[in-house]
Amino acid sequence: MHEYYPAAPAPKGELLTADGRKVSVSSLYLLRPVLLQFSRHLGCVFCIDHAKQLLKHYEMLKRHGIDIALIIMGDAKDAQTFHDTLKLTYPVYADPNQKVYRAFNVPRGNVWQVAGPQLWWEGLKALSRSGMGRPRGDLMQLGGSYLIDTNGQIVWSFRPTSSVEFPNIDEIVVAADTLSPIADA
Template structure:
């Protein structure tokens, strides 16, 4: 079935969020982070047409946090086509098309930097803490990491993550979604501060996983993101692309996209 996508002129939507002080729980006492105001978010209308269905419009919400500007265009036809061919692997080593993870259901899908990353472990807990609300709305919680099945199993066992965990050893989903990568997106002042905060809260980097071949050969510079997708292979209703390590979106924004 042929699918074409065209983008109608964007309609800016101003959304401001006042983040509570407990966004930085525990021992973080930097008062300057108690109030955060996210930038304007923009909603784009994407029109989908297929050879067997009438044209319909779909709203694609975009993260209003500091994620990379590329996220403001949602996903295009090429991205959708690439995603449909991406295979990931479950903890038993079984392959599955990534689009099957949300073909018949709605899912929050988090893409980790790598399975040893301390900031990814904190993000996993942030999302898992909201799993009850996701469950109540029939929304699955999924985490995908670049690396091997062994790394994925180690992450799952170490963290006790409540959602589903999959490995993407080829980094194909990261390439399809154009997630950024590089030294300059990894070593930033804000990322360093967030690493210190994570350690103060008890999180730890797994250096063994971090220096395994699948991660080391790519330098560990890959960044991730979060999408809300499904039901439907091409239905991605929210996307956040990290512009740097630890660039977490507002969790209430994710819940609004998946559970409201």
């Protein structure tokens, strides 16, 4: 579900870039607000599909004043592979021990929430659109989306209740527009 916060400070933490450098989470929103998109396990059909949707709308999201940072639970090599395989134009960061996931309180699910039969139809549709990788990592980890302004405040979030749930692009745009004027005229 999405939440509009009375702004709350973004947690601290370190991530790895695709080339293996350590970067602080706070460096990601120094110049522009950022949408931190936490992915589920590597190979998640829904996450691959959502990453492609973000790519499709990336230029428009930038015009609305925000950057995107995709976070995976793999290592730097996994981040590079994910980035290159999907031909993403926004950065992918690694959180191999899920410390940043925990700092942001990204939800975990149960078997029903991550693989229950109510998800199978959506899973087949995502698989046909975007393909699938080999499942690796914490299979119970759900995703999460957090919009952080340049003051380091979480101003909006989306915390799913199942593996199929991601914010739609319109929700992200509305949240971004609360931070800056619309720029795609």
